[in-house]
Amino acid sequence: MNNIAIFASGNGSNFQSIVDAYKNKKLKLDKIILITNKKNCYAIQRAYENNIKNYTFVLKDYNSKEEYELDIVRTLVKEDIKWIFLAGYMMMITDVLLKKYDKKIINIHPSLLPSFKGKDAIKEALDNKVYLSGLTIHYVNHEMDAGEIIFQKQVRVYKTDNVEKLTKRIQKQEHKYYWQIIDKIIKGG
Numbered sequence: 159m160n161n162i163a164i165f166a167s168g169n170g171s172n173f174q175s176i177v178d179a180y181k182n183k184k185l186k187l188d189k190i191i192l193i194t195n196k197k198n199c200y201a202i203q204r205a206y207e208n209n210i211k212n213y214t215f216v217l218k219d220y221n222s223k224e225e226y227e228l229d230i231v232r233t234l235v236k237e238d239i240k241w242i243f244l245a246g247y248m249m250m251i252t253d254v255l256l257k258k259y260d261k262k263i264i265n266i267h268p269s270l271l272p273s274f275k276g277k278d279a280i281k282e283a284l285d286n287k288v289y290l291s292g293l294t295i296h297y298v299n300h301e302m303d304a305g306e307i308i309f310q311k312q313v314r315v316y317k318t319d320n321v322e323k324l325t326k327r328i329q330k331q332e333h334k335y336y337w338q339i340i341d342k343i344i345k346g347g
């Protein structure tokens with residue numbers, strides 16, 4: 159069964175683009191579920207509007223990160239989830255999930271890794287006056303934004319750019335490519 163979980167913490171525009179591709183039958187899946195770690199994030203609203211089952215797990219409701227991830231794993235197993243795609247999930251993945259989903263957790267990041275890891279990737283690209291940035295889709299491992307790279311797409315940075323403008327152009331490419339790479343990964347096994 160090609161069942162996938164998208165993990166998100168915020169706006170969920172990447173989640174939306176994957177759902178759109180699924181609904182348009184461009185991305186052939188048996189099921190998508192959404193996992194969030196923020197009770198009121200907009201991704202949840204998108205899930206409701208698109209009839210996608212969603213679950214929220216809040217770290218502070220647990221005694222440890224291990225228990226938090228164990229609870230997520232229980233849900234993923236119950237839902238028969240085979241792949242996890244992070245899309246703006248603002249938390250490190252730890253051993254519990256990594257062991258259960260070995261080589262089955264993928265992330266999208268708004269820079270050309272290994273440049274500009276972390277949550278301020280777009281601002282750092284601008285601060286460093288690079289003329290090329292972009293996006294990276296990569297496997298997730300113990301280190302932040304450091305797993306094996308699957309796909310990269312360059313995006314030109316202009317002198318007139320600010321965080322908002324560059325974010326918009328990078329995200330446009332994320333929405334175009336993430337579901338296509340998901341499709342390839344799933345078909346490859």
Ligand code: GRF
Binds near residue numbers: 246267329
């Ligand atoms: C994306 O730009 C992604 O690269 C990064 O977080 C952002 C999430 O945006 N990891 P959204 O929630 O999908 O709109």
